[in-house]
Amino acid sequence: MNTVALELKNISKRFGDKYANKNVDLTLERGEILAILGENGSGKTSMVNMIAGIYYPDEGEIFVDGKPVVITSPKDAFKYKIGMIHQHFKLVDVFSASQNIVLGIKEAGRYKLSEVEDKVYEISKKYGFHINPKKKVHEMSVSEKQTVEIMKVLYRGADILILDEPTAVLTPQEIEKLFAVLRRMREDGKSIIIITHKMHEVLSLSDRVAVMRKGEHVATVKTAETNEKELTEMMMGEKIDLNIERSEPVDPQDRLVVENICSKNAEGIPVLNNVSFTARSGEILGVAGIAGSGQRELLESIAGLYHIDSGEITYNDPATGKQENLRDKTPLQIADLGVRLSFVPEDRLGMGLVGNMDIIDNVMLRSYKKGKSFFLDRNSPHNLAMELIKDLNIITPNEYTPVRKLSGGNIQKVLVGREIAAAPSVFMAAYPVRGLVVNASYSIYNLLNKQKEMGVAVIFVGEDLDVLIELCDRIMVISSGEITGIVDARNTTKEEIGLLMTKARKGDNTDE
């Protein structure tokens, strides 16, 4: 039997004049996990889309089990037992898991939901999934939805699974679960392609790594015979420094004092419970915690976007020495007080930027109101946009390009750049490197460090504990809306933070 499950030969794909992929050769063995590593825009997704039948290659051939195949649609792909799990889920919200799973399958005879549920149960038992076939999609967490997507593919009998950045939306625990499932699939003889740009995931999960750069396949190496540094160099095509330089805080002053804030969400469930902390100037305060522990609500309540029920938020103005109370103020009122608060929200295109607007119009989101004129001043935002493009190396055709057309890293540079340009005294960033590739992440860390050195109080919500420990001065751990500890980043361990992240809430049943 052929040990090669899938082979790409000389595959090229153009969009307009630009090559998304150029002369790519790739092999996937039976029963292996192949990681595809590459920068944003290096052609990873377009390549797997050609395998999954979403794009059709301009040149080259695809072989399944040694036979040349033509895949013009996802249906064709299923015919060759290839299934893809997309980064953005494609599920019907009001349907149950099993309804979503069978959707689109044409089988002879009557279709019985109970049989489907049995089969789903069987598959989930085999690979160790946790899935409730009757649960409606809109009631599911992100990780459950992903399970349904994987199940959809397995149900159709796929032997080759392609996962496009499956871990971008998961918590560390959920990632571990997913990896366990994937390993079990590998033991079962399935071949898995996984796109990711988290280096430690590549190293811990995959058997081989295919590195892509600028649409071309650089090399495929055995994971056991390589290391992070080598992979990064292959990916970048040059040596880069992966160290974060941490300077000692200079003359830290209390800049933002948060005292006992409590908040409930729309359903009346407490999301923040007696949160108190101080952010100091010239310091990076990291915020660690399992996703959804109240990080977003905390930052948004400081920014005046989330209602708090009790507690105080006090800002010490470095220029005047005055104290300002920020509680129950709108973002506009906060700005009017002269509080220079910058905020990079988690949801870049849905909240921080307007995807359909160009870089200039996005850059002026914060400042367009300035001046008494009825009309907009686009001149200074234009200059600022040009400066950002130059200083932050934003890759874009020009300043009139809608930001949604940029790659993730460049979108984030526009957002971070705009927030930094406001010359903040407090800088808050929620997951600023989520979905970004290595060197884009490092350029963001550098920007945060620069802010710190300029005396800004930086609050950084992150998910990678290694980075938090390396970058921050202090790390605050939040668990179920409560601060379970603030530790010195220079003298802490991942284990200590991990314990604090899952520490049970005290007094759960007593006072509210």
Place this chain on the structure above:
Amino acid sequence: MNNVEVTAKKKREPLFHITKRSAIDWKVSIGIRAVAILGALVFMTIVFLFLSDENPFVLYKSMFEGVFGNSMRTWILFSNTAILLGISLALTPAFKMKFWNCGGEGQVIIASLVSAMLMFFVGDSVSYPVLVVLMLVSSLAIGAIWALIPAIFKSKWNTNETLFTLMMNYIAIQCVTYFLKVFGNAQGNQEPMPQFALPKIFGDRYFLNILLIAVICILMFVYLRYSKHGYEISVVGESERTAKYVGINVSKVIIRTMIISGALCGLVGFLLVANGSCAITTTITGGRGFTAILVSWLAKFNPVYMVLTSFLVIFLQQGTSYMGDIYRLDTSMADIFIGVVLLFIIGCEFFINYKINFKKPSKENKEVAK
């Protein structure tokens, strides 16, 4: 790979594939639209050949005659274009905000009603200039109020604006029906009161409409593109969360924009009565409040393109109706004609947004030759 496999593969390869265009040359986009209109005409020629005894080209000629046959018809064309453009412009800021104001019809009608009522009840008791000012101000105000009600409900309780504004249309029409029943003549009509009409400029009614709407068109273009308000409208329309994040008061923007939208509809309503029929009827708008939605969309909410799209719609309406009168065609033939042309124009958007790439069978040979 042997030859059998090659041919098998070639057979299965798609004939063409569709890719999204990133940018399009304006010449190409005009060309595609021209082909679409031509296609619609060819299609209709075939329809006419089967369904009528007349020579299709004679029919087309009569369409042009109906529109450009004499200066009177041409003026009517431009004036009607102006009215339709006026309503379309009024709806546009709301649409840019993704507030689907389908209430243009009602906002125009209610303003027409108020103008007609003022003529009817107070026309004789106040001086002419006072009446005109009164009519203008009340029309703007009632149009704004008619739009404001759904806006308030939307911003406070997030009600669905499409249904709400649609329902407001029926209320407006019923108000007119009631007024005519109580105060109309025996036939249920209001006697026109031309003594209160606006003064004619250059001896004609049409100039004023055209002039006024042309000015509003330019102002609206500038307002949407260069003013802070216009920018806020775009941000709210694109992403409400972003708007909140940068401190835009979303409710305020919705309400302010709908006041402008409604007031402009009110202005058109005022023109329809004071510079037109001088009386109210339930069909005074002739459905133009709805047609305007299409005009605004077709122009992609750009006030300048809207001049063209409203002209196109009126041209078709007026031309086909003349053609129908002359050749005694069924009235639905005119509707079919308009429908087909619009369908082709909207359909060709696909070719403007996407490109169809055909496989070039000789490409591999060419590369060898290189």
